[in-house]
Every structure is written in C-alpha cells, then in structure tokens.
Amino acid sequence: MPPHDPTDLVRQLAHVPLFQGLPADRLASILTLAHERTMDPGDFFFREEDPAEHFFVLTRGRVKLTQLTPEGHQVVLSLLGPGDAFGGVGAFGEASYPIGAEAIGEAAALAWTSATMRHLFEQESTIALNALHFVSGRLHDLQRRHRQAMTxxxxxxxxxxxxxxxxxxxxxxxxxxxxxxxxxxxxxxxxxxxxxxxxxxxxxxxxxxxxxxxxxxxxxxxxxxxxxxxxxxxxxx
Amino acid sequence: MPPHDPTDLVRQLAHVPLFQGLPADRLASILTLAHERTMDPGDFFFREEDPAEHFFVLTRGRVKLTQLTPEGHQVVLSLLGPGDAFGGVGAFGEASYPIGAEAIGEAAALAWTSATMRHLFEQESTIALNALHFVSGRLHDLQRRHRQAMTxxxxxxxxxxxxxxxxxxxxxxxxxxxxxxxxxxxxxxxxxxxxxxxxxxxxxxxxxxxxxxxxxxxxxxxxxxxxxxxxxxxxxx
DNA sequence: GCTGGTCTTTGCGCCGGCGCAACCGTGCCC
DNA sequence: GGGCACGGTTGCGCCGGCGCAAAGACCAGC
The missing domain is CATH 1.10.10.10 (Winged helix-like DNA-binding domain superfamily/Winged helix DNA-binding domain)
Known part of the structure; x- marks a missing residue:
C-alpha cells in the first residue's frame, strides 16, 4: 500500500481520541515522528513479555489484546478498532508488554518509540489528558466486563x-x-x-x-x- | 479528629503517586482546595450512579470499589489503600460514577470537586502524567485479574x-x-x-x-x- | 474435481460449584 | 449471666460446563 499523503493522515487522525483538540500543525509534526506498521492476519504487533519499545495508534483493521494463561491458552481481554491507542506501558518505564496485540485480518498502525511518546506526553498536556480519558474509559469498561465475567x-x-x-x-x-x-x-x-x-x-x-x-x-x-x-x-x- | 497541620499533610502526600514530583509549594496550594471526608465502616464515599461531583485521594483506611449485579449482589472489583486516587470520572465529563467506593473500617480521604480536578489536570502536566501512569497500572492489574477470573x-x-x-x-x-x-x-x-x-x-x-x-x-x-x-x-x- | 486441513457439531460421563436448609459458635448488649 | 443476632459450618441433591471422542462440513489449493 502506498504511503499516505500527510495531509490525508492529519485529516484522518484529527478525530482519534488521543489527538482531539490538537492544532493541525502540531499533529502534522507529531505524525512525522511516526512509522507505519502493517500486519497480516494473525500477526502480532507485540507479544506478551516483548520489550516495550513502541506506542501504537491503530489506523486500519482490528486488533485483539490478549494474555496467555500459565497453561498456554489465549484469552482475549479487549478488541480495538481504528483510532484506538495501545502499547503505552513503555512510555512509563515498564520494560516489557504485559499483554499481546494480535491483528484480526489485515491491520495497520502508526508507531512511535516509547521515549518519543514519553516526551510528547510531557510536552503536550492535551495528549496526556486525552490519553488519561481514553485509559479511564477502558478501565471502566473492563470493570464492568470483569463483574459480568465473575457472576x-x-x-x-x-x-x-x-x-x-x-x-x-x-x-x-x-x-x-x-x-x-x-x-x-x-x-x-x-x-x-x-x-x-x-x-x-x-x-x-x-x-x-x-x-x-x-x-x-x-x-x-x-x-x-x-x-x-x-x-x-x-x-x- | 482534629484537622491536619498543612505542613504534615504536604509531607504525607508528597509521596502519593498522583503528586510525585510536584514542588512542595504547589502541592500545598492544591491541598488548600481540598476537603477532608471521613467515613464510618460500611459507609460509601459514593455509590454507583451517584452524580460524579468529586475526586478523591485516600489518606487513611481502606476502600473497596464495588459494582452491583442486576440481581443486586455486590462484587468487589479492587481494594484501595492510603495514597490511592479514585472517583476521577467526573473530571472527564461523566455525569455519574460507574462504581461504588465503600469504606472498610474507618477511612478518610481528601476530596476535590470534579471541576477543580479538571482544571488541575490541565494546569499541571505532572499530575496528569502521574494519573495516567496510575490508571494504566490499575488497568493492567485488572486485565490480569480478569484473565484469571475467566479461566x-x-x-x-x-x-x-x-x-x-x-x-x-x-x-x-x-x-x-x-x-x-x-x-x-x-x-x-x-x-x-x-x-x-x-x-x-x-x-x-x-x-x-x-x-x-x-x-x-x-x-x-x-x-x-x-x-x-x-x-x-x-x-x- | 479431489484431497487435506481446519473448523464445527454432537454425544456422554464426570465433576465443580450452587442453592437451600439446618445447625453451631461467638460476641455483644441488656 | 443469658439471650439474641450475626457470621461460619456442613450436608446433600442438582445442574452447568468440561473433556474427550468421533464424525461431519466446508474451503482452499493443487
């Protein structure tokens, strides 16, 4: 697939939760720091215990967040769609990912290194607040599903x-x-x-x-x- | 219980995850905006569906975060200890709490209004980043416990x-x-x-x-x- | 068009956990 | 000191879900 026209990408990503409210010129600048990753069906953006080197925003396709049981069975914790962010633990100093991220069908994401992302969180309070909102929403969603799973x-x-x-x-x-x-x-x-x-x-x-x-x-x-x-x-x- | 000496409070709270790295004078200023709430055993700081008016940091005792099943049974999602933050959804525009927070034994917390907290997140990127780190940690903890509960x-x-x-x-x-x-x-x-x-x-x-x-x-x-x-x-x- | 592999279906015995009942023990209050 | 209430214990029958086996169906590739 040909590389995106940067103007298209700014327009596409202006509405993802993480970048809401960010000026277009600032967003364009942030996008120049990203790499695109595409995955075939069943491939992993990262597996559990992989070094936490990148932060991702899904641009196309779907991803399931997974964990393995000690017996080696896979459990799906969440599904992600376009615009969702994942893999943020490295920006906070965690050495490895606690979960895996597997593509369902073909999927593509933008990736920033964890150090870059840490720096962006520090520099852009809008991104940090958006991330806080996004992660809080995911926490509450998982709390509800956890209660359902238990009962x-x-x-x-x-x-x-x-x-x-x-x-x-x-x-x-x-x-x-x-x-x-x-x-x-x-x-x-x-x-x-x-x-x-x-x-x-x-x-x-x-x-x-x-x-x-x-x-x-x-x-x-x-x-x-x-x-x-x-x-x-x-x-x- | 007599009101805390503010210098004591600054010293006590300088180490809670939310305020790590904040200058002492800034922390003192933030604490002047807080009210203290104490609860008897079994009392709720808030119940599920209550208007999300306040944000809390636990200073003493323990709290369990709960949800009710449709049949009215209570489920405990997490336990919190001193230094833990809870009740943040109001700062992001949610109208009501999705969970309850019940005191185990006697408990006390500092409370800020959701509007004040929103303002602090916007003004102090350190607090927003600390909150992001804290909530991310809780999300990963719950992901692991959810996988365990399911399997x-x-x-x-x-x-x-x-x-x-x-x-x-x-x-x-x-x-x-x-x-x-x-x-x-x-x-x-x-x-x-x-x-x-x-x-x-x-x-x-x-x-x-x-x-x-x-x-x-x-x-x-x-x-x-x-x-x-x-x-x-x-x-x- | 055929074959092989993957996914789905269905049977059946077993076992973990529940629901309900009944009872016991402990602590607190009068 | 006694009584009552609350928390804990234990029995037992039932049922939901599992594990394993076996077979069927469908799709893709040769």
Whole structure:
C-alpha cells in the first residue's frame, strides 16, 4: 500500500481520541515522528513479555489484546478498532508488554518509540489528558466486563460478547446485523474464557431458534433483540 | 479528629503517586482546595450512579470499589489503600460514577470537586502524567485479574484473593502473616464472584491442613507458601 | 474435481460449584 | 449471666460446563 499523503493522515487522525483538540500543525509534526506498521492476519504487533519499545495508534483493521494463561491458552481481554491507542506501558518505564496485540485480518498502525511518546506526553498536556480519558474509559469498561465475567452464566456472557462484536463491527444486512470480520467459535471462547465446544453448542441452539445465522467464522444476528434478552441487561441503543 | 497541620499533610502526600514530583509549594496550594471526608465502616464515599461531583485521594483506611449485579449482589472489583486516587470520572465529563467506593473500617480521604480536578489536570502536566501512569497500572492489574477470573478454578482464585489481601494489608505475627482489617467470608466471596458457602468450605479445608488460622472476620496465613502453591503462579516476592 | 486441513457439531460421563436448609459458635448488649 | 443476632459450618441433591471422542462440513489449493 502506498504511503499516505500527510495531509490525508492529519485529516484522518484529527478525530482519534488521543489527538482531539490538537492544532493541525502540531499533529502534522507529531505524525512525522511516526512509522507505519502493517500486519497480516494473525500477526502480532507485540507479544506478551516483548520489550516495550513502541506506542501504537491503530489506523486500519482490528486488533485483539490478549494474555496467555500459565497453561498456554489465549484469552482475549479487549478488541480495538481504528483510532484506538495501545502499547503505552513503555512510555512509563515498564520494560516489557504485559499483554499481546494480535491483528484480526489485515491491520495497520502508526508507531512511535516509547521515549518519543514519553516526551510528547510531557510536552503536550492535551495528549496526556486525552490519553488519561481514553485509559479511564477502558478501565471502566473492563470493570464492568470483569463483574459480568465473575457472576454471570456462560450463555449470558456469550450473548453479550456476540452483541458487542455486532455493535462494534456490525453492518446492517437484509437478514439483520452482520459481523464484518472473521470470528470463529474459538475466538468467542477466548473472549469469554469458555471452550469452543460450549460456544458451539450455544450458537447452534440460537441458530435453531432463529436468533442468528452462521457459517464458518461468520455470524449474522437475525434477532438481536432476542439475544439482548438473553444477555439481559445490555443498555438500549 | 482534629484537622491536619498543612505542613504534615504536604509531607504525607508528597509521596502519593498522583503528586510525585510536584514542588512542595504547589502541592500545598492544591491541598488548600481540598476537603477532608471521613467515613464510618460500611459507609460509601459514593455509590454507583451517584452524580460524579468529586475526586478523591485516600489518606487513611481502606476502600473497596464495588459494582452491583442486576440481581443486586455486590462484587468487589479492587481494594484501595492510603495514597490511592479514585472517583476521577467526573473530571472527564461523566455525569455519574460507574462504581461504588465503600469504606472498610474507618477511612478518610481528601476530596476535590470534579471541576477543580479538571482544571488541575490541565494546569499541571505532572499530575496528569502521574494519573495516567496510575490508571494504566490499575488497568493492567485488572486485565490480569480478569484473565484469571475467566479461566481459573475457584480454589486458585480464592487463594489468590487471600494472598493479595495479605500482601497489601498483612503484618507479620508469630504464627505467620495476619490480615490487619476485618475480612468476612462474604467479603472474599464478593472479591471472587463465588458464594460465601464455597469460600467457607475452602477456608475450612485450608485450616484443617494448617495453611491458615481464622476466626470471625479474621485470617492469619500460617503457611503462605502452601497457599501460593495453590494459587500456582503468584509472582515471587 | 479431489484431497487435506481446519473448523464445527454432537454425544456422554464426570465433576465443580450452587442453592437451600439446618445447625453451631461467638460476641455483644441488656 | 443469658439471650439474641450475626457470621461460619456442613450436608446433600442438582445442574452447568468440561473433556474427550468421533464424525461431519466446508474451503482452499493443487
């Protein structure tokens, strides 16, 4: 893919949470310090324990933040979309990443070294405040999901995970809402800490009841309201 | 309790994470904007959905951050100790608190209005960066605990919760390590999303095996290494 | 078009944890 | 000192989810 025209990039990135409120000339200057990284499906921007050398802002595609269990199983903690920042620990002196960042499909991000990013946080209070706002939002989101993970039965949590995918990356189609990137039973299992067999049984049951239509790594929500009823307390959209 | 001597307070708070690196005169000035709040055991600094009017730094005692399930059960997301900040969402425009903050035993905190705090973040990049560092650390801590909650059996998680209590608020006694504030079976159940009967069975079993000694809301770890073996992958201290 | 690999489905026995009940022990207050 | 309330203990039947096995389906590459 050809390098972005810098003016295009400034326009595109002016709206990402981290750079909100930053003058265009200042943003252009910051972008000259960045490198672009592209990843093929399944590649990692970084793995857990890698040296924390860079900070990233996702420009294209999707990324899942992962951790491994001591037994080597992968768990998905969050999904990121374009405009989201990740990998910030190095700017605060952490030696290595505590999580991994794996591309779902093809993905691209801008990368700054951790030292550069530390310097930008110190120089630009707008960026530091935006980052604080962004990370606080992610903390509260994870607090809610953690409470749900600790207390809810598996069907509710799987329903919630599927609705969340549809909400963040769904597009309307004639039959309902289609999740626009490949999602396997194993992916949903990793998001919910269950096994792919449990997820498969649930999705098969929903398909029988007409709530979804699914194929290999492909899901369409044909009755999102019924799924929401299973998930129970999804806030109205 | 008599109001603090301001010089004492500056000395005490110079080391809390939020104010690290701030000149003493600037810190003194910030402290003049604060009010002190004290809470009796079981009182809330704020409850979930309360208007997000204040930002807090805990000066004495302990606080648990909680959420309610739709069924009205309480879950403990984190414990805070002296020096920890909480309640920051109002500084970013959120109308209400997404979590509750309940005093364990008697507790005291300094409180600033959300508008004052927003202003301080904008004026003092040191505070904004410190807050970013603090919140990022909490996010990573919760990511790890979330992964553990999703994938681990209940005995491991309860062992982990008890070890964590001992680590954060334990003191050496002749028999081992005593948790220095009252902790009931119900408290541990709320931290782990299980029932007090399950926690009771586990603790009774550990007591039979000589790993702990416990009474009413009181636990001494007599064999922390054995508990760590149960928890399995507690990092060495 | 065929084959191989990957993903999905389904069965079944087992076990961890829950829910509910009933009881016990301890501490505090009168 | 006694009684009551609260916290802790223990039993037992039930059920959700797992682990493993086996088979089926689908997609991509040759």
């Amino acid at each position: 809810e039965r598996v069907e509710r949590r799987v329903a919630r995970a599927v609705l969340r995918l549809a909400h963040e990356a769904g597009r309307p189609v004639e039959a309902g809402v289609e999740i626009t990137f490949p999602v396997s039973r194993q992916d949903i299992a990793e998001m919910t800490g269950r096994t792919l067999y449990t997820v498969s049984r649930l999705l098969s049951g929903w398909e029988e009841r007409g709530l979804i239509r699914s194929g290999r790594q492909h899901i369409v929500l044909t009755d999102p309201e019924a799924l929401a009823a299973i998930a129970d307390d999804l806030p109205a959209r | 681990e059996r209940v005995e491991r998680r309860v062992a982990r919760a008890v070890l964590r209590l001992a680590h954060e608020a334990g003191r050496p006694v002749e028999a081992g390590v005593e948790i220095t504030f009252p902790v009931s079976r119900q408290d541990i159940a709320e931290m782990t999303g299980r029932t007090l009967y399950t926690v009771s069975r586990l603790l009774s079993g550990w007591e039979e095996r000589g790993l702990i000694r416990s009474g009413r809301q009181h636990i001494v770890l007599t064999d922390p290494e054995a508990l760590a073996a149960i928890a399995d992958d507690l990092p060495a201290r």
